[in-house]
Amino acid sequence: MGLFTMTKRALANVIGKPATLMYPVKPAKQFERSRGMLEITIEDCIYCGLCSRHCPADAIVVSKDDRTWQVDRLRCIICAQCVDVCPKTCLRLVPEYKKSVAEPPFVDFFQGPPAPPKPEKKAKEE
Amino acid sequence: MKDQNTTMRGIAVSDLVKETGAFKAKGCRLVQIGCTGIGDAYEINYTFDKDYVFETVRITVHDGDVIPSIAEHYWASFIYENEIHDLYGLTVEGMSIDFGGHLFHTAIENPFKNPPEVTKVEKETPAPGPEEGDA
Amino acid sequence: MGRQIVVPFGPQHPVLPEPIHLDLVLEDEVVVEAVPSIGYIHRGLEKLVEKREYTDYIRIAERICGICSFTHSVNYAESVEKVMGLEVPARAHYIRTILMEYSRMHSHMLWLGLTADAMGFENLFMNSWRIREAILDDMEMATGGRVIQGLCTVGGIRKDVPDEMLGQMSDHLKEITPQMEELCKIFSHDTSVRHRMRGLGVLTKEEMWELGGVGPTARGSNLPLDARCTGYSAYDELGFKPVVEKEGDCLARCIVRARELMAAADLVHAAVKKMPDGPVDVGKIKGGPDGEAFFFTEQPRGEVLHYVKGNGSKYLVRHRVRTPTFANIPPLVKMLAGVDLADVPVVVLTIDPCIGCMER
Numbered sequence: 001m002g003l004f005t006m007t008k009r010a011l012a013n014v015i016g017k018p019a020t021l022m023y024p025v026k027p028a029k030q031f032e033r034s035r036g037m038l039e040i041t042i043e044d045c046i047y048c049g050l051c052s053r054h055c056p057a058d059a060i061v062v063s064k065d066d067r068t069w070q071v072d073r074l075r076c077i078i079c080a081q082c083v084d085v086c087p088k089t090c091l092r093l094v095p096e097y098k099k100s101v102a103e104p105p106f107v108d109f110f111q112g113p114p115a116p117p118k119p120e121k122k123a124k125e126e
Numbered sequence: 127m128k129d130q131n132t133t134m135r136g137i138a139v140s141d142l143v144k145e146t147g148a149f150k151a152k153g154c155r156l157v158q159i160g161c162t163g164i165g166d167a168y169e170i171n172y173t174f175d176k177d178y179v180f181e182t183v184r185i186t187v188h189d190g191d192v193i194p195s196i197a198e199h200y201w202a203s204f205i206y207e208n209e210i211h212d213l214y215g216l217t218v219e220g221m222s223i224d225f226g227g228h229l230f231h232t233a234i235e236n237p238f239k240n241p242p243e244v245t246k247v248e249k250e251t252p253a254p255g256p257e258e259g260d261a
Numbered sequence: 262m263g264r265q266i267v268v269p270f271g272p273q274h275p276v277l278p279e280p281i282h283l284d285l286v287l288e289d290e291v292v293v294e295a296v297p298s299i300g301y302i303h304r305g306l307e308k309l310v311e312k313r314e315y316t317d318y319i320r321i322a323e324r325i326c327g328i329c330s331f332t333h334s335v336n337y338a339e340s341v342e343k344v345m346g347l348e349v350p351a352r353a354h355y356i357r358t359i360l361m362e363y364s365r366m367h368s369h370m371l372w373l374g375l376t377a378d379a380m381g382f383e384n385l386f387m388n389s390w391r392i393r394e395a396i397l398d399d400m401e402m403a404t405g406g407r408v409i410q411g412l413c414t415v416g417g418i419r420k421d422v423p424d425e426m427l428g429q430m431s432d433h434l435k436e437i438t439p440q441m442e443e444l445c446k447i448f449s450h451d452t453s454v455r456h457r458m459r460g461l462g463v464l465t466k467e468e469m470w471e472l473g474g475v476g477p478t479a480r481g482s483n484l485p486l487d488a489r490c491t492g493y494s495a496y497d498e499l500g501f502k503p504v505v506e507k508e509g510d511c512l513a514r515c516i517v518r519a520r521e522l523m524a525a526a527d528l529v530h531a532a533v534k535k536m537p538d539g540p541v542d543v544g545k546i547k548g549g550p551d552g553e554a555f556f557f558t559e560q561p562r563g564e565v566l567h568y569v570k571g572n573g574s575k576y577l578v579r580h581r582v583r584t585p586t587f588a589n590i591p592p593l594v595k596m597l598a599g600v601d602l603a604d605v606p607v608v609v610l611t612i613d614p615c616i617g618c619m620e621r
Contacts, residue, residue, distance in 0.1 A: 128491065128492035128493065128497045130491045130493060130555075130556065130557060131491075132554075132555045134553075134555075155470055155473055155486075156473045157473070157564075157566065157583070157588075158566055158583040158588070160568055160581040160583065161581075162568075162570060162578075162579045162581065163579070164578075171568070173555065173566070178488075178490055178491045180555060180557065182555065200471075200473070201471070201472070201591065202471070202472045202473045202588075202591035202592075204591070205587060205588075205590050205591055206587075212300075223296070225298065228298055229298060229299060229300060230299065230300035230303055230620070231298075231299075231300035231301060231303070232300060232303055237305065237308070238308065241308070
């Protein structure tokens with residue numbers, strides 16, 4: 001009886017498909033809801049800084065004067081708390097993961113477009 | 127969704143061992159001992175449970191007070207009492223196993239009693255890389 | 262009477278995924294006494310509650326443990342809701358329950374695999390982790406995270422899981438149930454497993470009660486101690502009975518976990534069948550928690566307690582977590598006395614130590 005079970009299992013293992021994915025060749029399983037990485041549509045950002053204040057990992061730095069938004073990819077825990085609080089819904093999580101890198105910068109830096117002409121002082125250009 | 131049956135009452139430090147004995151006689155299980163800092167004093171909660179009725183007794187102590195251990199009734203209390211000693215720097219007398227402050231290896235001694243001074247370091251703005259402004 | 266020597270066990274040891282140190286006092290080959298010491302990965306997460314808003318802190322509470330993450334977030338949310346008197350909609354409770362049972366299945370399967378690995382039964386290890394993968398995929402589909410679900414929030418859940426998706430999950434679960442049953446049978450009947458674990462580290466029901474053991478560790482000693490009996494979330498409506506085993510040895514603790522797989526699957530099916538309609542959160546929450554509350558839930562590893570205390574501001578004053586592993590250390594110390602040195606790894610593993618959550 002035991003031998004029969006064993007033979008069946010052995011045959012199934014020989015003939016059947018592998019349980020693993022051939023990862024680099026076949027993409028990893030990702031779903032519509034998967035939290036892969038954080039992205040921003042910088043044009044819509046109003047630099048209110050809510051995302052940086054609510055970030056549990058202190059990964060986001062926003063500068064209103066310089067009109068910049070930056071995220072430290074190594075600190076970010078992809079919890080989507082910033083996505084929830086963003087008043088302009090310009091932050092979003094996409095299912096794809098950030099490609100791995102071998103050296104700095106690990107901080108993704110986004111420079112917003114200059115402020116609309118009239119109000120405030122002129123945006124800094126570098 | 128049922129509400130959980132939890133009760134809480136405060137007792138004097140001197141009554142602690144007697145009260146614990148009463149819980150033991152009732153056939154309660156020791157659920158936890160937890161300490162909370164409230165300004166200049168500390169609240170220590172002892173939770174016991176029987177048939178999912180969670181009863182908590184609370185003592186309030188100050189720095190330098192000696193807390194009696196409840197190890198004579200509950201041998202397993204050593205783990206919680208050592209934690210209180212290591213994190214809050216309170217003295218517990220008569221523990222069943224005394225680690226002498228070596229249960230928790232912490233970088234700062236009694237971190238919950240003397241929290242370290244936190245100075246906020248301004249984050250460095252990284253030099254914008256070549257792909258700057260890739261909006 | 263032999264000479265006594267002290268052998269250090271850990272913090273780095275092949276069976277331990279996380280660091281705990283035990284000083285084993287040996288007489289010949291037999292352990293006389295074990296002295297635990299912890300604190301290698303104390304992260305101070307409880308202290309962090311003073312620096313984060315209570316709604317953001319749930320993301321940190323979830324990361325107390327990497328395996329039972331969802332239960333931690335539910336427990337934190339429930340305790341804050343208890344302080345604030347929020348009435349969470351029924352659908353949110355049901356979805357939380359389903360995901361808690363899913364994380365129980367995945368945690369138990371992970372543990373069964375690790376135990377098989379510690380015994381040197383590599384095939385069984387791969388087998389149980391292969392089944393676990395199907396559970397993880399379903400969780401990622403429903404919530405977006407494989408192990409850190411991030412779905413629970415104070416006042417409900419963040420994103421509804423539609424009925425079709427729940428049906429799909431339930432179907433997948435039905436597909437893998439025969440495999441789980443086979444796994445359960447191997448753990449309870451296989452000769453090599455029985456030889457390795459039968460009669461090891463025995464604690465009776467009375468000793469376990471005395472020592473305050475919780476979870477499958479206690480249930481393996483015929484102690485029907487399960488926080489799910491208090492009927493939090495949707496458990497009071499799903500008809501639930503704790504799984505217990507009589508022997509109180511390592512094998513009994515192992516079989517309890519294997520049988521809980523099936524019990525968890527049944528709970529998921531029952532919850533999907535009874536799933537109510539309606540909203541999944543209470544909407545915008547005003548103000549901060551003022552007061553204090555204890556809340557108990559049943560993690561895969563045992564009963565966990567969260568204590569929160571607030572003063573009406575957005576920052577909580579104190580958050581305390583008593584995790585099951587912490588409560589299971591005294592039973593472990595008692596279990597180890599009298600076993601052979603070669604059996605220590607298996608005994609340590611049967612309490613399912615999760616040091617990361619123990620030290621917060």
